[in-house]
Amino acid sequence: MRYAHHVDQVRTAEAALMAALPEGALMQRAAAGLAATCAGLLPRVYGSRVLVLAGSGDNGGDALYAAARLARRGAHAEALLLDPAKAHAEGLAALRAAGGRVTDDAGAFGRADLVLDGIVGIGGRGPLRPAAAPFAAMARRGPVVAVDVPSGVDPDTGEVTGPALRADVTVCFGTHKPGLLVDPGAGYAGVVHLVKIGLDLPPAPVEALQGADVAALLPVPGTESDKYRRGVVGVAAGSTRYPGAALLAVAGALRGGAGAVRYTGHAAEEVVRRHPETLISDAGPARAGRVQAWVVGPGGGDGAEHALREALDTEVPVLADADALTELARLGPDLLAGRPAPTLLTPHAGEAARLLAGVGEHTDAETVAARRLWAARLIAARYGATVLLKGSTTVVADPEGTVRVNATGTGWLGTAGSGDVLSGLAGSLLATGLTPLDAASAAAHLHGLAGRHAAGPGAPITALDIADALRPAWQSLTG
Numbered sequence: 001m002r003y004a005h006h007v008d009q010v011r012t013a014e015a016a017l018m019a020a021l022p023e024g025a026l027m028q029r030a031a032a033g034l035a036a037t038c039a040g041l042l043p044r045v046y047g048s049r050v051l052v053l054a055g056s057g058d059n060g061g062d063a064l065y066a067a068a069r070l071a072r073r074g075a076h077a078e079a080l081l082l083d084p085a086k087a088h089a090e091g092l093a094a095l096r097a098a099g100g101r102v103t104d105d106a107g108a109f110g111r112a113d114l115v116l117d118g119i120v121g122i123g124g125r126g127p128l129r130p131a132a133a134p135f136a137a138m139a140r141r142g143p144v145v146a147v148d149v150p151s152g153v154d155p156d157t158g159e160v161t162g163p164a165l166r167a168d169v170t171v172c173f174g175t176h177k178p179g180l181l182v183d184p185g186a187g188y189a190g191v192v193h194l195v196k197i198g199l200d201l202p203p204a205p206v207e208a209l210q211g212a213d214v215a216a217l218l219p220v221p222g223t224e225s226d227k228y229r230r231g232v233v234g235v236a237a238g239s240t241r242y243p244g245a246a247l248l249a250v251a252g253a254l255r256g257g258a259g260a261v262r263y264t265g266h267a268a269e270e271v272v273r274r275h276p277e278t279l280i281s282d283a284g285p286a287r288a289g290r291v292q293a294w295v296v297g298p299g300g301g302d303g304a305e306h307a308l309r310e311a312l313d314t315e316v317p318v319l320a321d322a323d324a325l326t327e328l329a330r331l332g333p334d335l336l337a338g339r340p341a342p343t344l345l346t347p348h349a350g351e352a353a354r355l356l357a358g359v360g361e362h363t364d365a366e367t368v369a370a371r372r373l374w375a376a377r378l379i380a381a382r383y384g385a386t387v388l389l390k391g392s393t394t395v396v397a398d399p400e401g402t403v404r405v406n407a408t409g410t411g412w413l414g415t416a417g418s419g420d421v422l423s424g425l426a427g428s429l430l431a432t433g434l435t436p437l438d439a440a441s442a443a444a445h446l447h448g449l450a451g452r453h454a455a456g457p458g459a460p461i462t463a464l465d466i467a468d469a470l471r472p473a474w475q476s477l478t479g
């Protein structure tokens with residue numbers, strides 16, 4: 001598991017630890033870890049050109065001390081001070097003592113074998129300021145290593161509102177920051193290395209499951225299991241106009257761990273032809289027969305409201321997607337109030353914007369994509385439901401405030417019907433007894449892996465390719 005903490009939590013833990021340590025000890029721990037990572041990135045430290053972009057705070061201090069360590073090993077280290085009057089005095093003295101020097105030649109950026117971005121860290125707000133902004137667009141020769149956070153990325157949210165410095169590697173201290181795990185910020189962070197510095201931190205508000213965490217969640221049928229004990233997932237999807245969504249949701253559900261899939265809707269014939277193992281019910285969710293979770297909405301068309309209302313009237317968890325979300329946004333969160341079982345909503349950015357409009361927060365898909373944590377948390381809180389917000393880095397938020405992010409996805413997943421497979425998969429995991437938070441985060445992880453598996457080194461994929469790749473994706477976690 002990767003854990004991420006907010007800036008105020010880091011500051012509190014830092015203050016407690018600093019009080020117990022000799023002055024400067026924490027910064028030396030950070031600088032030592034940073035210098036070690038940089039040394040590993042350089043073919044050899046001796047003779048290589050290292051440039052520090054140093055801002056006005058301790059982030060610049062970390063970078064200067066790290067450069068001093070590299071200078072002591074023979075690197076040509078230079079520092080470009082963005083706010084010379086406020087540069088970290090002790091760090092600068094250490095760099096000079098080690099043979100490094102200050103430069104005001106911006107061309108050093110393009111010549112450096114490695115650039116340390118010490119412009120701003122957790123003290124940062126907003127985009128790069130004018131003195132640093134040109135570096136965001138400048139050609140580079142060697143890797144850029146962000147110190148703690150890529151400058152210009154909001155550490156708490158991952159929001160990027162203007163120029164920011166794209167890093168190849170980010171070395172963060174004590175804990176991850178949410179902005180390193182959530183896009184668009186995550187896209188600026190590159191590979192993230194954590195340097196532990198001994199902070200005593202509270203429970204993390206944002207976490208990212210790793211392969212082993214997901215493997216531990218996935219259901220394993222016992223020897224006594226039969227299809228009913230493993231869980232039956234109901235799928236109310238598809239319409240005469242959109243039968244394909246039903247096929248894809250069922251395809252995902254069949255590979256999601258439930259023992260059986262029960263389908264109800266207008267695409268029964270197509271579903272059985274393609275997936276003969278599916279149980280078919282003529283009645284809607286209210287009378288379709290026993291299931292442990294309902295998936296409702298993909299390709300639902302005009303019938304989506306009726307199916308949603310019937311599913312919500314049952315006593316089992318409900319996953320609402322696509323047309324069911326549009327209906328929910330129109331009808332408002334009261335529709336979910338008082339349900340005896342949890343609800344999982346799986347919007348893409350456009351549907352999320354509709355759900356937000358349903359609670360009086362008028363926004364658009366672009367804003368949702370740029371403010372993913374905000375959007376997912378707000379929908380979860382206002383609808384009292386768990387939310388899986390699809391897109392680059394999927395964000396899962398539950399109404400209690402826990403957030404999980406998933407980074408296994410690939411751009412190739414952005415293909416028609418991909419979301420239908422995901423909702424079937426997540427619904428299937430719900431039916432096996434996982435909580436909405438676990439079902440959604442495991443499904444997002446598996447779906448992302450399946451997309452990568454299907455796309456291989458890089459090729460367009462179809463939604464059915466993703467469904468077919470769910471089995472090898474699952475095996476790659478449990479094997």
Ligand SMILES: NC(=O)C1=CN([C@@H]2O[C@H](COP(=O)(O)OP(=O)(O)OC[C@H]3O[C@@H](n4cnc5c(N)ncnc54)[C@H](OP(=O)(O)O)[C@@H]3O)[C@@H](O)[C@H]2O)[C@@H](O)CC1
Nearest residue numbers: 014027030057058059120121122123124125126127129148
């Ligand atoms: N916490 C820990 O456990 C440890 C922390 N450590 C390190 O300390 C770092 C935090 O240092 P910090 O508090 O001095 O703040 P920092 O990020 O350097 O910013 C300095 C000033 O920059 C300014 N500024 C704001 N936005 C800006 C922008 N967009 N572009 C340009 N400038 C901007 C703003 O000042 P302003 O100009 O607004 O007055 C702000 O006060 C942390 O990230 C880590 O590297 C480690 O050493 C050890 C353990």
Ligand SMILES: [K+]
Nearest residue numbers: 117120147149
């Ligand atoms: K930085």
